[in-house]
Amino acid sequence: MNPKLIPPRVAIVTGGIGGLGTEICRHLARDGRQVVALDLAARTERVAAFREELAEFGDAVDFAPLDVSDFEDCRQALAQVESRHGSVDIVVNAAGITRDASLRKMSPQQWHELMRVNLDGTFYVCRAAQRHLRHDGSIVLLTSLAAQRGSYAHAAYAASKGAVQSFTRSLALELAPQIRVNAVAPGIIATSMTHDLIGQKGAQLLESTPLRRFGTAEEIAGTIAFLCSPLAAFVTGEVMQVNGGIYIA
16 A cells, blocks of 8 residues: 555544534544544543543544643643654644624733634644654644634634634645645534524524535534545645635625
């Protein structure tokens, strides 16, 4: 078998506990990866449920605590993953937060908190992972439809995701040809993070979406799994729009 067609062995997923993160872990484990979910230590009470939900994969799914907004924590976590599993082949940075606030109401503290997780955290994870990634590795970052269109009362979130999008393309140039770097830009996905938004503007958002429905965590995870697979071996610097066509509407 051509070595380039052998699936990468170890994948880390930040923000891996719950919702979209769990779906990403499931898809990567189903593809034969050793998956390490990284998430806040404060979420360890959800690890048991996470392991039970992915019990079919047994020891192929692991967990380790990580605060992406702390560079030293990122550095140590990546070193521990390599020590325990021998390599890092895939990095999926799914950790992120949002804060609902207009410019007038958003405090500097809220702005910096969001940027520390969504933007600084993306840099910290990629910076820490670079030295551990094997050649033919893959990085996938999470951006958003808001990065292109903006989002009312979510200026900080949109700004952070716009920066992640630019970071993706720059990193793809810098790490080529050894490592591929891509991003996924979800539209309105039915998760806990979008629950309030759907409740307030669901009908309007559906009307703006050509496919007339919201996306699912499974569909985002499937796109990420594709970008991490040998099927996407010639794809880098791409921002995949997964939004039911709302991007072009």
